[in-house]
Amino acid sequence: MDLETFRRDLTDWLDANADDLTPPYEGFGSMDEQMAHYAHVKRALFDAGFGRYGWPESVGGLGGSPLLRAIVGEEANLRGLTDPNPWTMIEVLAPTVIEFAQPEISARFVPPFMRGDEMWCQGFSEPDAGSDLASLSCRATKTDGGWLVSGQKIWTSFIQYSSRCVLLTRTGEPGSAHRGITALLVDVDSPGVSYSPIETMHGRLDFAEVHYDEVFVPEDRLIGEENGGWQMAMDILPYERSTTFWQRGALLHRRLSDLVAQVSASGNHSDTAAKTLGQAYQSLMAFRSRSRDTQHRLDSGQQLGVETSIDKILITTAEQQLFEAVRNLLPGVIEFHEGLTAARWRTDYLYSKAASIYGGTSEVQRNIVARRLLDLGPES
Secondary structure, three states, X not given: OOHHHHHHHHHHHHHHOHHHHOOOOOOOOOHHHHHHHHHHHHHHHHHOOHHHEOOOHHHOOOEOOHHHHHHHHHHHHHOOOOOHHHHHHHHHHHHHHHHHEOHHHHHHHHHHHHHOOOOEEEEOOEOXXXXXXXXXXXXXXXXXXXXXXXXXXXXXXXXXXXXXXXXXXXXXXXXXXXXXXEEEEEEOOOOOEEEEEEOOOOOOOOEEEEEEEEEEEXXXXXXXXXXXXXXXXXXXXXXXXXXXXXXXXXHHHHHHHHHHHHHHHOOOOOHHHHHHHHHHHHHHHHHHHHHHHHHHHHHOOOOOXXXXXXXXXXXXXXXXXXXXXXXXXXXXXXXXXXXXHHHHHHHHHHHHHHHHOOOOOHHHHHHHHHHHHOOOOOOO
């Protein structure tokens, strides 16, 4: 399908259904409100057909370029219809599950995920295995008809709303590193799964610490091959550090427009304000240009790899620079002001501080670029 025609049809439909798709709450909304409205928007897009384009027919999609679903995510987030964070989960997890899981498993479980009837989460990080996934210790032991999983994960997003978890487990001998990792699709309501929410400094319960105590996982829930989970994880990480940020970039563009309007309304037309806004815009456009190239490389069938660390560095820089601009150009709005507008700026500012940590720290990303793209050798 022609991309311009698709975008025009989509925006016409979004305009016609604006009353139904606009969030019913004021301001940022609670997590329960956000997640309920996210599911509503996803169902509406799916049922109208727009949410099915860019996905293979084998999982209920309508086929076509993955750029089509990038356009859907971009337009929805430019309009503020949903928060981009839950939207990222399907872009991170579904492509890899479709590629690596048994076809009947993908055909059964991915369509409800696409439609918003289900949310999934990602169980990778552990207390002693954050950026170093090869040292994970959550263990899956073979049993009749499947595996028994025991161990701990941390920083798991949205598990309280999730039906499934894409889980990395240790199935090889201790010390086998990446050669002994297996990926499983686990039902979150299985006996033995428990979690404790983690409150972030911006007052949300986005994450949780999760415990698995002899959790049975059927053998057909294997994603990829036994002891081949490292390959699956390396397939996921480039999506986590690239395509998902296209939607977040749309949010940042909207928030930059909000900032420009507020600064203009305040009467601050100084050279300093113009320079600060210009630098924020420049950083955001640098990310957008890079991310657009990533979307087109994905569309052409190229395998994404370590070069997506550049995308992660650029969006981190753009996000943190934007919300530092808010703090500098709207004095006191983050620290002292009351009201919905100030609360939203405050939440965005505090969340931006995590941008250099989630999805792989900025330090790790720069090391990847230095060693694997620029061939600068190990640290001295």
